[in-house]
Amino acid sequence: MTTDPTGAAAADANSELFGRARRSIPGGVNSPVRAYGSVGGTPRFLVRAKGPHVYDAAGREYVDLVSSWGPMILGHARDEVVEAVQAAAARGLSFGATTPAETELAEEIIGRLTASGREPVDRVRLVSTGTEATMTAIRLARGVTGRDLIIKFAGHYHGHSDGLLAEAGSGVATLALPGSAGVPAPIAGQTLVLPYNDLDAVRAAFAAHEGRIAAVITESAACNMGVVPPAPGFNTELARIVHDAGALLILDEVLTGFRVGPAGWWGVETDGDGDTVAEDYEADIYTFGKVVGGGLPLAALAGRAEVMEQLAPLGPVYQAGTLSGNPVAVAAGLTTLRLADADVYAHLDAAAARLSASVDAALTDAGVAHRMQHAGNLFSVIFAEDGAKDYDEVRAQESWRYAPFFHSMLESGISLPPSVFEAWFLSAAHDDATLTRIEDALPAAARAAAEAQPPA
Ligand SMILES: *Cc1c(COP(=O)(O)O)cnc(C)c1O
DSSP states (O other), X not given: OOOOTTHHHHTTHHHHHHHHHHTTSGGGOSSGGGGOTTTOSOOOOEEEEEBTEEEXXXXXXXXXXXXXXXXXXXXXXXXXXXXXXXXXXXXXXOOSSOOHHHHHHHHHHHHHHHTTSOOOOSEEEEESSHHXXXXXXXXXXXXXXXXXXXXXXXXXXXXXXXXXXXXXXXXXXXXXXXXXXXXXXXXXXXXXXXXXXOHHHHXXXXXXXXXXXXXXXXXXXXXXXXXXXXXXXXXXXXHHHHHHTTOEEEEEOTTTTTTXXXXXXXXXXXXXXXXXXXXXXXXXXXXXXXXXXXXXXXXXXXXXXXXXXXXXXXXXXXXXXXXXXXXXXXXXXXXXXHHOOHHHHHHHHHHHHHHXXXXXXXXXXXXXXXXXXXXTTEEEEESSTTOOXXXXXXXXXXXXXXXXXXXXXXXXXXXXXXXXXSOBOOOTTOOHHHHHHHHHHHHHHHHHHHHOOOOO
């Protein structure tokens, strides 16, 4: 694999910490993609962060384009958020009982989705991780419909619950795994995996399994295999097919929710004519995570009362959590959402457009076949001339060009996601000077990508 060009220079607190970590933590990490497996080299051990910057154990500063995989939409350690968290912590870390702020957060989420004039949700349940949100959404859809089968799309990531790991994105894609060991075949068999952006495949699956499909779960815009947006009209037509068949649509906005716009992707997606699709379709259950917790463990599922009130204690579908709606996490999430106003989204859109264009230009200048792919302010580079619309095309790219690109950027003090199968995450704190610093690093990285050799 690629050697880490900065390893010697940083000589290095990071290597020492990684060696020690591996003796007590499997692979030295608590989430696989952090191990730098697909880019090689030593993961940076981060010790603090502020604004657009993170700092490693060797004292080096990096511009951060990971943003904790999305939550840090305001930048790191934003003063107001830290103060709200400190104040909440001082009042008590956890009660295991209802708190007033949970209702405020539920109201904030409902308010964001109803600002479109539609009312797709009027009940919200708070949980602690995106995995729990999608897992619960699926149990709820099965409980409501009395059916067992689930459709997901190849390359979409919905967390690490048993039924959702088949051909998943994110770390599963990074490690090139077909799924996971430890998932019993009868459980995996309840999930039908279809190619993304292929409505004919969806129609065929509903025809082949009439009356047996409980739900289709889809990332509102796929961002865990690199960014692969839905084709214009895909989500709208998907919703129609699903609803005609008496099934539920679960729109997984854990990554896109409240990051690409005030109401998530559902609020910014446009059809071929540029009109917003919030007019055209609604999902039955929306799942949120990442930004909604502002950097602390918090996620949510939301829907209409007739669906959501099938959850315990009102309905027969059980779900619970000792730390669900934790007051410190709610303080971080609520404060983050309240500060994420129209100006923040406008800034993110402009910064993403600028940086994506700069990456595009640098790679073009270096003669590297690539395509920039976008979903609102989320973007990634795909090393294939014609881009990609599904997981097969994503996997066919020259992904080996990414490791030298990544390490060149890291050497210049820019921390990209350590996998080509991930989106780049900007924040409100990525100002003009920060973007310029990233841009200055691009030509050398693009040259490194151009000189990369395919694996033997
Ligand atoms: C991150 C992610 C999840 C899982 O969330 P966790 O908090 O990591 O469990 C689910 N769905 C999507 C679309 C995600 O990006």
